Amino acid sequence: AQTVTQSQPEMSVQEAETVTLSCTYDTSESDYYLFWYKQPPSRQMILVIRQEAYKQQNATENRFSVNFQKAAKSFSLKISDSQLGDAAMYFCAYTTGANSKLTFGKGITLSVRP
Amino acid sequence: NAGVTQTPKFQVLKTGQSMTLQCAQDMNHEYMSWYRQDPGMGLRLIHYSVGAGITDQGEVPNGYNVSRSTTEDFPLRLLSAAPSQTSVYFCASSYSKGSEAFFGQGTRLTVV
Numbered sequence: 001a002q003t004v005t006q007s008q009p010e011m012s013v014q015e016a017e018t019v020t021l022s023c024t025y026d027t028s029e030s031d032y033y034l035f036w037y038k039q040p041p042s043r044q045m046i047l048v049i050r051q052e053a054y055k056q057q058n059a060t061e062n063r064f065s066v067n068f069q070k071a072a073k074s075f076s077l078k079i080s081d082s083q084l085g086d087a088a089m090y091f092c093a094y095t096t097g098a099n100s101k102l103t104f105g106k107g108i109t110l111s112v113r114p
Numbered sequence: 115n116a117g118v119t120q121t122p123k124f125q126v127l128k129t130g131q132s133m134t135l136q137c138a139q140d141m142n143h144e145y146m147s148w149y150r151q152d153p154g155m156g157l158r159l160i161h162y163s164v165g166a167g168i169t170d171q172g173e174v175p176n177g178y179n180v181s182r183s184t185t186e187d188f189p190l191r192l193l194s195a196a197p198s199q200t201s202v203y204f205c206a207s208s209y210s211k212g213s214e215a216f217f218g219q220g221t222r223l224t225v226v
Contacts, residue, residue, distance in 0.1 A: 004156075009154075032212075033212040043202065043219065043222075045204065045215075047214050047215075095211075096211075098211060099211055100162075100208045100212070100213070101162055104156035104158070105156055
């Protein structure tokens with residue numbers, strides 16, 4: 001079975017600084033996708049970034065980028081120039097290319113200090 | 115474009131009561147799922163559907179039923195509510211395998 005591990009339950013970052021959220025996963029599949037979702041206090045789940053496993057290039061979306069290390073099964077999220085609105089819970093998630101079922105990590109709560 | 119609509123947003127049930135959480139999407143997505151979110155547990159898959167008439171169990175299906183009679187709707191039924199089903203429930207839909215999942219706003223359910 002696939003597993004997703006987020007070992008840090010909480011992190012804090014100073015506004016305008018950079019923070020990296022860690023995620024590791026375990027799978028025997030070769031075709032899969034990885035995601036980072038943000039959940040602000042409103043409870044809404046918002047896609048931050050998506051990575052296709054067959055692509056070597058790391059995905060980026062504005063201030064958000066990933067470090068995808070396929071051999072190490074690591075998928076960390078880097079947030080640059082942190083803003084107060086980045087404060088939220090962040091979930092790492094995985095799905096195979098065979099379906100759309102998501103396996104989530106336990107999440108990490110990110111706080112941003114002004 | 116409404117996306118994924120879940121109702122109700124909040125619900126309190128007594129132990130043993132039954133209820134249906136509604137989920138509808140207007141994006142013509144084939145894939146729909148139900149997850150529950152518990153503190154420290156992340157989101158866990160309850161049931162899943164790849165199209166009208168096709169459903170499958172996820173990681174935590176006990177105590178829940180689903181059906182998918184149309185592409186748009188994917189209701190989740192609690193047959194006899196138990197305090198262990200106190201949770202936040204999310205419905206999600208996606209266009210294809212591996213594509214972004216769009217989530218509803220969630221239902222906070224409390225069983226007393």
